[in-house]
Amino acid sequence: MPARLPAEPRVAIVGATGAVGIELIRCLEQRRFPAASVRLLASARSAGKSLSVMGAPVVIEELTEASFQGIDLALFSAGSGISKRFAPAAVRAGAVVVDNSSAFRMLPDVPLVVPEVNAPAMASHQGILANPNCVAAIATVALAPLHRAAPIRRLNMATYQAASGAGAAAMEELRLATAAALAGQDYAPQVLPHPYAFNLFSHNAEMDPLTGYNGEETKVVAETRRILGLPDLPVGITCIRVPVLRAHAMAMQVTFDAPVDVDAARALLATAPGVRLVDDRVRNHFPMPNEASGQDDVLVGRLRVDLGDPSGCTLAMFVVGDQLLKGAALNAVQIAEGLLPAGAA
């Protein structure tokens, strides 16, 4: 099993027509990833269509177990079922898999990676590397620089999650449902379980009826702990879907052992990789989805002492990141870049 990619890898994108697949192509282009070739794989339904890749049309092929011959890097983003079924074939064919689904994220021999946070974990991969849940990826970019300075003891998050996390069809449903509402017309939800126009709802992932936590919340907790290397971190979480198109926001409280120095936290975040500080109290300018959309950086702001913790040891902040970029495609391509030979990217 090669731990690293060749200098000019032959790339396959699985799920090329999805919301994340499209962004994977754009990330490869914009970051000038040194791909020798890019193969696009999708379901039979999309096969035969073509998409532009680095300025030239590429015909989409149907995904089969034989699709990975001659592929060095397979970027999967077609759901957990597809990953479980086809990623082993890709590895057998000699490819390194970077998987955007939840299929392998908690397996001990699959590194779960946010390059700004735990890049060294990549070295131990056995052919598959997992790209985290979008909330976990965005959150840990903001948390890691703080945790490096002082260990995090407790975390609370309430999320404001965009349509894109449920795919391109959910983004379109938000547009259609909203247009119908503005026209005074009814719209029956097709993709998400609840009306979406000017509405919000508890995340649509299936819920464990015993605990009252949904699958999204369970993933965010488990993955945040794993990425930060804090397996026992207490994490309170509420995941809510809001009528926003493609950037996730989260209100966080982060508890440390000692009283919080907000200026010191701000200074750490101001120079942290992947973070852009947006924290202007005078102009009331803080992280917003419209300013995070299409941006690589995670926006962090509203840094302040949390009034809910009388000890003064809790920092409150508001974090927004593009769900399709840092929450998915960008992070996957960054992982792949980390597997290139030194100096190749």
Next chain:
Amino acid sequence: MPARLPAEPRVAIVGATGAVGIELIRCLEQRRFPAASVRLLASARSAGKSLSVMGAPVVIEELTEASFQGIDLALFSAGSGISKRFAPAAVRAGAVVVDNSSAFRMLPDVPLVVPEVNAPAMASHQGILANPNCVAAIATVALAPLHRAAPIRRLNMATYQAASGAGAAAMEELRLATAAALAGQDYAPQVLPHPYAFNLFSHNAEMDPLTGYNGEETKVVAETRRILGLPDLPVGITCIRVPVLRAHAMAMQVTFDAPVDVDAARALLATAPGVRLVDDRVRNHFPMPNEASGQDDVLVGRLRVDLGDPSGCTLAMFVVGDQLLKGAALNAVQIAEGLLPAGAA
């Protein structure tokens, strides 16, 4: 100073043309408030227009200091400046004022009332009673039944606040900005400081640059403490404006002295006044703005043990209430009902 109203009070509504003013008229109608008459007061700009009240047109009059002759009950909802200027005149004229602004909410001789929570506080009024901030009113309806059973020791809230909190013009801005976005057109914000279409942002209230908390957050903390009678309650809070029209949502964590019994909390809330339990884990059906809008009840659900508190003493829940009703007009009319002679309403 009469502590109570006559059985058939003569009513004035100040700010009758605003989003809350319209709902005040509707609440009086729908609850068959025994008004002998209803006078509508607004700025000179609206004077001369008319609105339907209990089936008959009422001409809007310009608000002046002389407007309150012969008025028993003045419902103010025209902003803090108008309340400070005209409420004393109304009291001098013999009216009882129920004020929806923040002008008097923290004055010791002005009761701050959510009838389901602290109705006895009304008895001590000196002519003015204050209607709370919308978040505080909605939150305390859900918190009070829990607090009666076991004292609350700590509270955390992240809000998802609707356009209506910034008035009818903000609701219209959300519609216009969203329609423009769907049409691919630009829209320059007129009412709120940030783009609102498919976007969210930290609450637009002015921020204290020293603490990093905005005026909305400061009000919610102070008023929640006062209504619950917990002057020292630690309250963590993040107030966010989301693209929803008229119902506020909040993700809450409520900490007690002993481990939480979720079933007991659910049973308390199921019979609590002003609360509707919406807590169906199997069908993934929890409080949503579209189901709270136009409803008197505060919807409460997603009851569960908060995983962020290893002691098990924290209850997590999600609460949604109509900002214009329980968050404003309904609560004001309920206060007025509480001032009627026994049996009059």
